[in-house]
Amino acid sequence: MKANVGTADKIFRVIIGIVLIVLSFVVAMSTALKIILLVLGIIMLLTALFGFCCLYVPFGISTCKKK
Helix, strand or coil: CCCCCCHHHHHHHHHHHHHHHHHHHHCCCCHHHHHHHHHHHHHHHHHHHHCCCCCCCCCCCCCCCCC
């Protein structure tokens, strides 16, 4: 797995991931929607942590700086 998520992208993903996780616990909504928000938040945090997004691969996208 070659890293394809840059620093700015990681920061954005961490912020969005935390917001989604907090929303899943705080806002009153259906259980299914809470689970979806929680899973999406966790995915955002994991892609930021590992620096790899599998959705970027088919499109050839990389936000990392070139070495």
